[in-house]
Amino acid sequence: MLFTGLLLFSCSDEFLEREPLGFVAPETFLNNEEELNMMVNGIYNQVDFMGVANTHFKNMNPYYNEALTDLVYGAQPWQGWTEFARGQGNSESNRVEWKWDRNYQGIARANSFLLAIEEKTELDPDIRKRGIAEAKFLRAWFYLDLISFYGDVPLLLVPGDLENSTPERTPVDQVRTQMLKDLDEAIPDLPKTYPNAEDAGRVTQGAALALKSRILLYGGEWAGAAAAAKEVMDLGVYSLFPDYNGLFLEKNEAQASNTEVIFQVYYTATTSPSAQNMMLMNWWPSFCPTLKAANSYYMANGLPITNPESGYDPENPFINRDPRFAMSIYYPGGPFKYAAMPNLKVFDFYMLGQTGFKCRKFVDEELEQSNLQRGQGENKIFMRYGEILLNYAEAQNEAVGPDATVYDAIDQLRNRVGMTTLSEAMPGLSKDEMREVIRNERLVELAFEGLRIFDIRRWKIGEEVMDDAIGLDNRFLKQNKYPGDGNGITATWYYVEKISDTRAFVPTRDYLWPIPQKEINANPNMTQNPGYN
Structure with missing residues (x-):
């Protein structure tokens, strides 16, 4: 660090x-x-x-x-x-x-x-x-x-x-x-920027404005949140990194070239290594995307998979999806490239963890096994320009409605990955319809970056979304051998849902964590949150 x-x-x-x-x-x-x-x-x-x-x-x-x-x-x-x-x-x-x-x-x-x-x-x-x-x-x-x-x-x-x-x-x-x-x-x-490399990582005007936008957004102060996000956009300092998949990799983390990063913590492989590659790839059960995460990605044509016009095929559920899906999640039967495991070319049941999926986002596929075990120098991005566009879109929609600037903010994110824009796929949305699209766009664009919990809490959707964690049954994630193609293997896969983890959410309790018991014991003026007494 x-x-x-x-x-x-x-x-x-x-x-x-x-x-x-x-x-x-x-x-x-x-x-x-x-x-x-x-x-x-x-x-x-x-x-x-x-x-x-x-x-x-x-x-x-x-x-x-x-x-x-x-x-x-x-x-x-x-x-x-x-x-x-x-x-x-x-x-x-x-x-x-x-x-x-x-x-x-x-x-x-x-x-x-x-x-x-x-x-x-x-x-x-x-x-x-x-x-x-x-x-x-x-x-x-x-x-x-x-x-x-x-x-x-x-x-x-x-x-x-x-x-x-x-x-x-x-x-x-x-x-x-x-x-x-x-x-x-x-x-x-x-300062807007720092001229000296040794100051990289220190907060800037953009970071402070971005945090202000986040605070106002979380507090439901829509006009203020949109204005703060717009100030970041107008600084002329930040832009989307052209490669969504490469945004988080060590080779692209230099501030001069990756102008999407607004606030990050620096790591070095030799003195203070980060561990995400080790945690995401080596320790296979530790961080497993759910089927709900996978199903949240729209089709490449910009329509949700629930739309009959989307072209979604339940027999080939992971084909022609939002490009961010394959950039963020390893899925059964999908392409797999990892220097530490050179013989594996397809993501199969051996690698599937607990839900049938693994996180691809943040993973450096060029790492050799020895480097994977040691840790790497990948920085940790805490705020980036993609979030600012989403903050602006949500706040502007709530404050004013789905005007052209709201569409443009989402279109920028989709253009980056070569996906059909929102303007093309869903013109003329109402405010309520746009709200649902923006919420889903936040989910997929910021997936696995640690912000979803705050959206669940501020939108008060915990009782709606925190149902059982559904995955795919690893026992059935094998290529269909009936009929064979000469060697007993075809490209057809079975996808059988299973409950990976039983969840429970009590809305009167679970939107907050408890105050630590040691603080309750030490301070007679400290009260406990409801449901934890």
Whole structure:
């Protein structure tokens, strides 16, 4: 990871401490740009530190959010996600504690920096303002994750909350107001781009505007969300990377050439490797797309498979689909290329995992087995221009209706992969019809990137979509040998549905996670979310 320099903060798991969390005395530090960057880097380090300590799963954030949704079955119960997808999560789950702790540690680091920098007026004004802006962006980033998972949370704005060591939960709307205030103050002090390669990965104006758009979208503030997304679009900095399949690969991650990336965490294969190739390909049951995910992709002609005019063939269900389908999912009988397994040319039952599918997105098919085991240098993309187009389309449709700019935003995404545009396939949609199309477009364009859980929660569709995880029965995913073609094999496949995992969703409980039990025990003012008492 890029931000692995000197950490100037402690890593206590308790955020509600009377003493500032790892606070560095202003008189002994923050005397120059290098020291400022070191302190800010310690805040960045918490962005991608949401998994289980000392395991590869910490490097699968945010992708493993998808295992909480209808798109993925995370088959290993010890991963911690399966229990929540099944409606069995509780306040002592390691995932519940880990996410809470890491976000509040990031907030504590940001608060410590913002307090310390107040007295350092002798620093270069531009560097000082930029550091403050970065800290405010990151504080907003952590709070968005907190309110998205826990709802009302304590709003802490000073180190360790020196004013109150047992704070009450702050309503989501008030937390959101502070997040937007932080971003509005940060935006003018952040650069559009950084001229120096060593600053790659730091937040920019575009990142702050993109986060603002996401916050407003999640809060249902449509006009504001559309306006913030449009500001990103009008910066002239970002555009869609021409190769959807290559967007996430290490060879294409240079910011100069991949202008779709807005905010990412950097990894290096030698010092801080990422693990997604290992997790997605080697550990086969860990991240398995569901049949619902596969069926969400329209046909290449832009029509859903449920439309009688689409040309969908149940006997050949994966033919002539949205090109993003084959770019995102390995499917039975589909082409398979992987340097680590050179003898396999077709994705067959040997590789099928728990649902009959595996994730192709993020996978570097050129990796040799030795590199696969070690980990790679693929960066983790947290925000990209494709999301901004979708944010704009959804917010503009809700605020104004399905005007030409809404169609254009979706058309750009489809043009990238050579698919029939929405303007051609479905002209003249109503607002309600467009809403359903946009929601599905978000699902397929952003599939497996960790954002689906937030859409399910804000759209309040959990009871509709969180039914059993359906896959294909591996025992029947063999080529039909009757009749044979001389060697007993034809290209015909059987597809037999099965329940891969039994799910449960209680709407009065499962739109939020529980507050960690240790926080309830330690703080008499902390209340629990409904259904977890």
